[in-house]
Every structure is written in C-alpha cells, then in structure tokens.
Amino acid sequence: MSRWEGLDEFVAVAECGNFSRAAERLRLSSSHVSRQVALLEERLQARLLYRTTRRVSLTEAGQTFLARCQRLIEERDEAFLTISDLHSAPTGLLRMTAAVAYGERFIVPLVNEFMAGYPALKVEIELTNRTLDMVHEGFDLAIRLGRLSESSLVATRLAPRAMYLCAAPAYLEKYGRPHTLSELGQHNCLIGTGDTWSFQQNGHEHQFRPSGNWRCNSGQAVLDAALRGFGLCQLPDYYVLEPLRRGELVSLLDANQPPNTAVWAVYPQRRYSLPKVRLLVDALKAGLALCPEYRGQADDQRA
Template identity: 85%
Template structure:
C-alpha cells in the first residue's frame, strides 16, 4: 500500500467540507473517497473528521495532519509540474470561470482559439456573476473585473478597464448635459449590477448613489436603454467604445472619470503555475491587452 494513498482524498474533503464535493473535484465516487479516508484513519490510528448528516469538520488531529498534507501534495504536484513545464504543452482538464457577459463576448472566443491550438486540452467554463471560491470549488482560473479583494489568489492584470459616464444625444437634448458631479442627482440614471458609481474629484475617489426608474443586472441591457435615450449610464469601455465612436453616445464628466480598474486573471497560489493556466493567461493578455 502506498503511503500516499488517501492523502489526496483527505485534503479534498478538508478543503471542500464535504465528501460529495470532494468526490466531484477528484472525479471519483463518494464511496471511494469515504473508503480511502477510512483506511487512512485506520493506518494513522487517529480520527481525522467529525461526521454528521449535515457537515464534515476536522478534528484536532485532522487540523494538524491537514496542514502538513497540503504542503506535501503541493510539493509533489509542483515537482511534476516543474518537469512537465519543460514541454510547455497544456494538457488535462482546465476549469475556469468568468462573468457572463464579458465571458461570452471576450473570454470564450480567446479560449476557443487557444483550444484549437492545443486540442489535447479539455476546458470547462462556468459563466457566472457570482464570485466563486476557486479553491473550494476546484477551479484553476477565474477572470475577474474591477478591484480585487481576495488575497489568497495570484492575480495577473490582463487588460485595462475604464469606466465611462454616457448618455444618448436624444436624452441630453431633452434634459441637458451635466457639467458637475452635483448635477447628477437631477438626472435619471440607468442602474446596473452596482448600487454605487465611482468618480474622481480633486485627486480622490468620490462615490455617487444613482437613482432612476430603470434597473437591470446586465451591462448589455443598460447599454440598450442608454442608446434609447432613457437616461445616464456608467459602463466599462468594452460596452461603450463603439457607440461613442459612432456618436450614438456622448461621454460626460471626463475630468471626473474614475481611475482605471482592470480585467484580472486570478488562480490559486502555486510555486509553479500550471502550464495550461500560464499559457492561457499569456494568450488572454496578448489578445485583450492594450
């Protein structure tokens, strides 16, 4: 019996908090995971988990063992990756996530072109506007927009992201053009996913809470409403760049435009990034960057 046997299953259960989710991550059956953990506990002569019908939690011995096993498995996997990276050929399954609209419009086309170049790679993409836990849910890579708060992850900037306050000429003809931030309160604002718009004034960031008679959690829907002259919108550049060039929208309060945020590729910390992740991030930077 290998002394490694059961360690991957144990770490997966500890990270996922569930035998079922651990089995899904490892792509094996729940009974296999349960059997391997039970055999490991028998070898160690120690109980590693408290089990109830609703949850699984580590015992004191489990906490101690988990910290050591995580490092062992990371070192083992990184040793293989260090050699595998010499070939620089992405293989295996890559699970990634991105926001729905941005993912459909920008990320998926890049990934499809990347797949055409590396047909031995498998990719699963989950498009969701929820911020998914990469470690717990077994994702290799996420594309995130704006500002980052997650310190456990490695972040690589792949593209700039500028926010524009805009309105259609027809709206401005009817209601006038705002010239200062204080005038925004008098205008109908088209509200998207966020409750706050950010601006810059005298070198500092100024939040503004928009109010209006229209709201939708889709950037494309906000853009459509703005083009119809329903009100002001604040959207990222990739939504409004072409309508601005065609004169269908007018950029407003440019002196107060907030500092650029970014599009980020984030992934779990590893000493040696997975070749499939590293190469895809490079492809995203090349195609989506400035």
C-alpha cells in the first residue's frame, strides 16, 4: 500500500465537508472515497473525522494532519508541474511575508500587478515585523530588509537600502548640527524599531545607542516627528529621499554613513524552481527599480 493512499481523499472530504462533494471533486465514487479514508485512519491508528448523516468534521488529530497533508499534496503537484514545464505560468497558492510598512508601500502593489497577469495564481501575504520561520510555517517567499543572518535560505537582492541620519532645518537652527559621532549624545534622537544606529568610522562599523524623549516602531511616524523638528533620526532611503530633495530634511555625518545593505527576496532553495516564485521575484526586482524612491540616489541629494 502506498503511503500516499487516502491523502487526497481525506483532504477533499475535509475541505468539502462531506463525502459526496469530495467524490465529485475527485471524480470518484463516494464509496471509494469513504473506503480510502477509513483505510487511512486504520493505518494511522487515529480517527481523523467525525461522521454524521449530513456532514463530517475534523477531530483534533484530523485538524493537525490536514494542514500537513494540504502542504504535501500542493508540493507534490508543484513538483510534477515544475518537471513537466519549467516555463509554465504561475499557478497554485503562493504564501509570502514582508515587513508591514515596506510591504504595504512597495511589495503588495507590485504583487497585485503581477497577479493581474496570472489569474490561476492565489497569493496569501502576511505583513509582520517579526522574522518568521519560513520552512516551519510554510512560506514560499519572504521580503527582508537590511543585513541577513546566516541560514540555509537563498537570497536574491531586489533593491539597495541606504541609511541616512537626518534632521529638520528648524531643529538644527535651534540645537546645532553634529559634526562628529561623539556629538550625537548631545542631541535628542527619535528612536524607531532598533536600539542602535550604525555608522562607519575609520573603516570600521560603529554602533551608537540613541537616547531621546520619543520612540515609535513605525518608520513613517519617525519621519513625521523628524519633519516637525523633534530631533535626529536614522531612516532608510525610501523614507527620506523626497524630504531631502525638498529641503525639509538635512542629511548629516555623510562621511560616516553606514555601508549600504539591501532589500532581499528570501526563499528555500527548492522553491525558486517554481514559476510562481521565480517569476514573482523577477517582477519585484524590476518593479522596485522603477519606483521613484529608488531613482537618482546621488550625492546632490545630501545637504
């Protein structure tokens, strides 16, 4: 007996809610579907379904088993699809994650544009500032910012990401402009999600722990406070380039700007061969290159 026997039938019954509709979906007889599920339960020595005359429902064991089976079946079908046609159109379910603010502003619009061309594709996007375990939680793709930690995941660079130390002209007129890293401690710092700010000094990375009377875990909120003259901020380019161009912010300590990091597409190695992942990564890279926030990052943007 194949270890796969009964899995398709069980998943169909669980998703359809009864044996008749599951049989219709699979184009099998109801008796065959019922027999395969019963044999599966016997093999597992566990009840997966509660059966009534009208409907079936999942037991606790069935709920746990269903999530794994759905993923197994999807990956099995995708494996066949990948081998049969490496250049086929994206299909099936793609699960991805990105940081909240960056995802809302850049990634989701590009994903929506991509989906418009592939109606057979389904996408689930989880926007969170937590670093999720992609493999354990079943994600195909993650968009990550900054520097990557060591892992078995594969990363593709999508866009640059430069950090700027900035302040509004009104703040600098009142409190003065820092000219060295040692002077930062004399200023009110607007603190975001990180506890440290990174700089370069004498060819080495230098970490500064900011302090001040304002903190929020939103980059947009930090930007607003900086524009109001509340203090210094360190933010990525896509937040501050436009205010810098308009003169609403002034770039500070340019010689100490930290090395550029990046925006990354991260995925398990085996997932990249799937058209839905490979083509979306390409579309995100091309789309970000066209965003106004990533154009013309030249020295003349700095004051």
